Amino acid sequence: MRKNRFVLPSLFLLLISACLNQPDILTGSVRDKNGPVEGAVVRIQASEISTITDKDGNFAFSGLSPKKPSKLTAWSSGYYIAGGEETYLPGETEIVLELKEHIDTDYQGYEWLSAFSTEGKQNNCQNCHSREDDPLSHLPFDEWMLDAHSQSTRNVRFLTMYQGTDIHGNQSPPTRKGYNNDYGSFPLPPDLSQPYFGPGYKIDFPDTAGNCSACHAPMQAISAPYGTDPSSLAEGTEGISCDFCHKIWAVNLNPDGLPSPNMPGVLSYQFRRPGGEHQLFMGPLDDVAPGEDTFSPLQNQSEFCAPCHTAVFWDTPIYNSFGEWLESPYSDPVSGKTCQDCHMPTGLTDHFALIAEGGLDRGPETIFSHLMPGASNEELLRNSVSMLVETREERGEANLKVTITNDQTGHHVPTDNPLRHMILVITAESEEGVPLELIKGAVIPDWGGIGDLEDGRYGGQPGMIYAKVLQEYWTEITPSGSYWNPTRIVSDNRIAAFDSDTTEYMFIVPDEGKYKINVKLIFRRAFIDLMEQKGWDMPDIMMAEENIILE
Ligand code: HEC
Ligand code: HEC
Ligand code: HEC
Ligand code: HEC
Ligand code: HEC
Structure with a gap:
C-alpha cells in the first residue's frame, strides 16, 4: 500500500537516483497495526529476490532492472501474506506493506471445504486449481485426483481389510474365541472348513471402530479419532483432501523426533481452522497475495507427513517410513532429502492456479507436484534399488x-504397510528348460505362494523375500497383516537406505549345452493368498530383471 504523504521525499530520492542514473532501488517498511515488524520476509513476487526487514521494519532492494515493474509481498509468522496488489517501478522508496494477523486458535466447529466444485459455492479448490480441459497440466487438483490420498476412504483393499470381507461383500465369520483362566478370552485361528474371505478388523472387534480413520479418513475422524467407522462414511466422502493438509499448523513430536505411539494421524496434528468470515490456507510459498494465505515452513519438511506415516500398534512398530527416514542419512538437513523432495518433486508446471483466477507465472522449481507416487508406480519402483548379479562357474x-x-529410497524398501514385500526369484535351467539343481542357497518360503510359477506362486523356488514378517500372538498366523491384533516381529530383512543385501546360490551345471539364469526382483503389494481371499487384483511390479546365458 502506498501512502501519499511520502510522495515528496520519494520524489526527492528518485531525483537523486535519476541524477546518478541509477533508479534501481525499492525501499519501504513492513508494519502491523501496532507499528514496524522486524524480521519479515519481503519478496519481489514470484521471484527469488527477497530480503528481511530490520529492527525498524525497513527493507531495501537495489540493483533492480530500471523500468521493470514489480509487485512486493511481505510475510511474518502469525500473519497473512501481505502485498501483491500494487505495482512499483524501481525508484520508489516509501512503500508500506501492512501485515494482518490471522487466527491463532483452532475452531472445532469448522466445516471442511470440499475440493470439488459445488454449485453455489466459490471456495472449492477445483474452481481455480484444476484445468479440466487438460488433465496433464499438473495443477494440484488434477494431480491429487490421481494420488492415493484422494481415494483413501474408498480404497477397496483398505475397506475389505477393515470389514473382513472380499471385494464382493462376502464377510468372514466372526472370529472364534478361546478362554484361558489367566488371560480371559483370546482369538482362535479361522475355521478354514467354512467359507473364509480373509481377516478384518471388524470380525475381530465387532463392537469398536478402531483407529484406522485417524489416518485413512482424517477429516471425518478429527472429532472422533477412535470412533469413526470408515465403512459408515457416505459414498463419495473425500479422503485426505486439500483443505485438511493446508490447515495443518504444527505436528506434535516427542524428544526422539517421533509422534507418540498411541497418537496416530489427526491426534498428533495441530490445525488452524478459522471460525469467522476469513479463510486461512497454509502453503509452501511466502509470496502468495492478495488472498488469505500464509507461509508454513512445515510444508516442506518431512515432519509434516510423520503422524500418518508412523504408527505403533500394541507396542509393535507397524507403519514407519518416517522413523526409517529419520534414522537414515536422508534426514541430514544439509545433504539429505525430505519426503517431499522425492514424492512431491518440482518442475512439472509453471503455474498452480488458473491465470484467469489470479495464478501467476512462476519458476517451475518452486511448484511441487501432488502426484505422490507410491507402491503402484512402476517408474518409482524401478528407480528405488539396484541389483547386481555376478556369476562364476567352477568344477x-x-x-x-x-x-x-x-x-x-529414503527409507527401508519396502516400507510402511507390512503387507508389502519384495521377492527375489531365480530360475536356472538348461536349454531344454530343465531346472538346474540348487545345492546351496535359500528358497522362497511357502507364503510366496504354492502352485504354478506362471501364476506368481514362487514358494520353493531359489530366492528370497524381503519383508517385515509379523506373527499374531494368539493365533500364530504368520505372516500377518492384521496388526490390529497383538503381533510380534519374527523377522525383518528389509533393506534400509544405503544398505545392501547379498545372497548366494549354487547350481549344478548340465553336462553339456548352454544354460540360462533369470533373476527377477518383484514388488508384491500383499501376500498372494490374502489377495486371493479378498479378490484383490494388483499385479506384481518388476523392479529389476537380468537374464544370463552361460555354457
Ligand atoms: C497429503 C497432504 C496434501 C494434500 C492432500 C494436498 N496438498 Fe497441496 N501441498 C502439500 C504440501 C506438503 C505442499 C508443499 C510441498 C513442499 O513444499 O515441499 C503443497 C503445496 C501446495 C500448493 C503450492 C503450489 C505447489 O503446488 O507447490 C498449492 C497451491 C496446493 N498445495 C494446493 C492443493 C490443492 C488444491 C489440493 C487438493 C486438490 C492439495 N494441495 C492437496 C500437501 C498436500
Ligand atoms: C498412522 C496412520 C494409520 C493408521 C492408524 C492406519 N493406517 Fe492403514 N495405512 C496408512 C498409510 C500411510 C498407508 C499407506 C502406506 C503404504 O502404502 O504402505 C496405509 C495403507 C493401508 C493398507 C494398504 C492399502 C493398499 O492399497 O494396499 C491397508 C489394507 C490398511 N492401511 C489398513 C488399515 C487398517 C485396517 C487400519 C486400522 C486397523 C489402519 N490401516 C490404520 C496409515 C495408517
Ligand atoms: C477463487 C480461486 C481459488 C480457489 C477457489 C482456491 N484457490 Fe488456492 N489459490 C488461488 C490463487 C490465485 C493462488 C495464488 C496463485 C499464485 O500466486 O501463483 C492460490 C494459492 C493457494 C495456496 C498456496 C499458498 C502458499 O502460500 O503457498 C494454497 C495452499 C491453496 N491455494 C490452497 C487452496 C485450497 C486447499 C483450496 C480449496 C479449499 C483453494 N486453494 C481454493 C486461487 C484459489
Ligand atoms: C530419496 C527418495 C525418497 C525419500 C526421501 C522418501 N521416499 Fe518414500 N519412496 C521412495 C521410493 C523410491 C519408493 C518406492 C520403493 C518403496 O516402496 O519402498 C517410496 C515409497 C514410499 C511409500 C509407498 C509404500 C508402499 O508400499 O505403498 C510411502 C508411503 C512413502 N514412500 C512415504 C515416504 C515418507 C513419509 C517419506 C519421508 C519421511 C519418504 N517416503 C521419503 C523414495 C523416497
Ligand atoms: C492424514 C494422514 C496423511 C498425511 C498427512 C500424509 N499421508 Fe501419505 N498416505 C496416507 C494414507 C492413509 C495412505 C494410503 C492411502 C491408500 O492407499 O488408500 C497414504 C499413502 C501415501 C503414499 C503411497 C501412495 C501410493 O500411490 O501408493 C505415499 C508415497 C505417501 N502417502 C506419502 C506422503 C507424504 C510424502 C506426505 C507428506 C507430504 C504424506 N503422505 C502425508 C496418510 C497420510
Missing part, C-alpha cells in the same frame, strides 16, 4: 551372487 557348479542395494 561343474554355477555360483550366483545377487546384491540388492537401496540406493534411491
Whole structure:
C-alpha cells in the first residue's frame, strides 16, 4: 500500500537516483497495526529476490532492472501474506506493506471445504486449481485426483481389510474365541472348513471402530479419532483432501523426533481452522497475495507427513517410513532429502492456479507436484534399488551372487504397510528348460505362494523375500497383516537406505549345452493368498530383471 504523504521525499530520492542514473532501488517498511515488524520476509513476487526487514521494519532492494515493474509481498509468522496488489517501478522508496494477523486458535466447529466444485459455492479448490480441459497440466487438483490420498476412504483393499470381507461383500465369520483362566478370552485361528474371505478388523472387534480413520479418513475422524467407522462414511466422502493438509499448523513430536505411539494421524496434528468470515490456507510459498494465505515452513519438511506415516500398534512398530527416514542419512538437513523432495518433486508446471483466477507465472522449481507416487508406480519402483548379479562357474557348479542395494529410497524398501514385500526369484535351467539343481542357497518360503510359477506362486523356488514378517500372538498366523491384533516381529530383512543385501546360490551345471539364469526382483503389494481371499487384483511390479546365458 502506498501512502501519499511520502510522495515528496520519494520524489526527492528518485531525483537523486535519476541524477546518478541509477533508479534501481525499492525501499519501504513492513508494519502491523501496532507499528514496524522486524524480521519479515519481503519478496519481489514470484521471484527469488527477497530480503528481511530490520529492527525498524525497513527493507531495501537495489540493483533492480530500471523500468521493470514489480509487485512486493511481505510475510511474518502469525500473519497473512501481505502485498501483491500494487505495482512499483524501481525508484520508489516509501512503500508500506501492512501485515494482518490471522487466527491463532483452532475452531472445532469448522466445516471442511470440499475440493470439488459445488454449485453455489466459490471456495472449492477445483474452481481455480484444476484445468479440466487438460488433465496433464499438473495443477494440484488434477494431480491429487490421481494420488492415493484422494481415494483413501474408498480404497477397496483398505475397506475389505477393515470389514473382513472380499471385494464382493462376502464377510468372514466372526472370529472364534478361546478362554484361558489367566488371560480371559483370546482369538482362535479361522475355521478354514467354512467359507473364509480373509481377516478384518471388524470380525475381530465387532463392537469398536478402531483407529484406522485417524489416518485413512482424517477429516471425518478429527472429532472422533477412535470412533469413526470408515465403512459408515457416505459414498463419495473425500479422503485426505486439500483443505485438511493446508490447515495443518504444527505436528506434535516427542524428544526422539517421533509422534507418540498411541497418537496416530489427526491426534498428533495441530490445525488452524478459522471460525469467522476469513479463510486461512497454509502453503509452501511466502509470496502468495492478495488472498488469505500464509507461509508454513512445515510444508516442506518431512515432519509434516510423520503422524500418518508412523504408527505403533500394541507396542509393535507397524507403519514407519518416517522413523526409517529419520534414522537414515536422508534426514541430514544439509545433504539429505525430505519426503517431499522425492514424492512431491518440482518442475512439472509453471503455474498452480488458473491465470484467469489470479495464478501467476512462476519458476517451475518452486511448484511441487501432488502426484505422490507410491507402491503402484512402476517408474518409482524401478528407480528405488539396484541389483547386481555376478556369476562364476567352477568344477561343474554355477555360483550366483545377487546384491540388492537401496540406493534411491529414503527409507527401508519396502516400507510402511507390512503387507508389502519384495521377492527375489531365480530360475536356472538348461536349454531344454530343465531346472538346474540348487545345492546351496535359500528358497522362497511357502507364503510366496504354492502352485504354478506362471501364476506368481514362487514358494520353493531359489530366492528370497524381503519383508517385515509379523506373527499374531494368539493365533500364530504368520505372516500377518492384521496388526490390529497383538503381533510380534519374527523377522525383518528389509533393506534400509544405503544398505545392501547379498545372497548366494549354487547350481549344478548340465553336462553339456548352454544354460540360462533369470533373476527377477518383484514388488508384491500383499501376500498372494490374502489377495486371493479378498479378490484383490494388483499385479506384481518388476523392479529389476537380468537374464544370463552361460555354457
Ligand atoms: C497429503 C497432504 C496434501 C494434500 C492432500 C494436498 N496438498 Fe497441496 N501441498 C502439500 C504440501 C506438503 C505442499 C508443499 C510441498 C513442499 O513444499 O515441499 C503443497 C503445496 C501446495 C500448493 C503450492 C503450489 C505447489 O503446488 O507447490 C498449492 C497451491 C496446493 N498445495 C494446493 C492443493 C490443492 C488444491 C489440493 C487438493 C486438490 C492439495 N494441495 C492437496 C500437501 C498436500
Ligand atoms: C498412522 C496412520 C494409520 C493408521 C492408524 C492406519 N493406517 Fe492403514 N495405512 C496408512 C498409510 C500411510 C498407508 C499407506 C502406506 C503404504 O502404502 O504402505 C496405509 C495403507 C493401508 C493398507 C494398504 C492399502 C493398499 O492399497 O494396499 C491397508 C489394507 C490398511 N492401511 C489398513 C488399515 C487398517 C485396517 C487400519 C486400522 C486397523 C489402519 N490401516 C490404520 C496409515 C495408517
Ligand atoms: C477463487 C480461486 C481459488 C480457489 C477457489 C482456491 N484457490 Fe488456492 N489459490 C488461488 C490463487 C490465485 C493462488 C495464488 C496463485 C499464485 O500466486 O501463483 C492460490 C494459492 C493457494 C495456496 C498456496 C499458498 C502458499 O502460500 O503457498 C494454497 C495452499 C491453496 N491455494 C490452497 C487452496 C485450497 C486447499 C483450496 C480449496 C479449499 C483453494 N486453494 C481454493 C486461487 C484459489
Ligand atoms: C530419496 C527418495 C525418497 C525419500 C526421501 C522418501 N521416499 Fe518414500 N519412496 C521412495 C521410493 C523410491 C519408493 C518406492 C520403493 C518403496 O516402496 O519402498 C517410496 C515409497 C514410499 C511409500 C509407498 C509404500 C508402499 O508400499 O505403498 C510411502 C508411503 C512413502 N514412500 C512415504 C515416504 C515418507 C513419509 C517419506 C519421508 C519421511 C519418504 N517416503 C521419503 C523414495 C523416497
Ligand atoms: C492424514 C494422514 C496423511 C498425511 C498427512 C500424509 N499421508 Fe501419505 N498416505 C496416507 C494414507 C492413509 C495412505 C494410503 C492411502 C491408500 O492407499 O488408500 C497414504 C499413502 C501415501 C503414499 C503411497 C501412495 C501410493 O500411490 O501408493 C505415499 C508415497 C505417501 N502417502 C506419502 C506422503 C507424504 C510424502 C506426505 C507428506 C507430504 C504424506 N503422505 C502425508 C496418510 C497420510
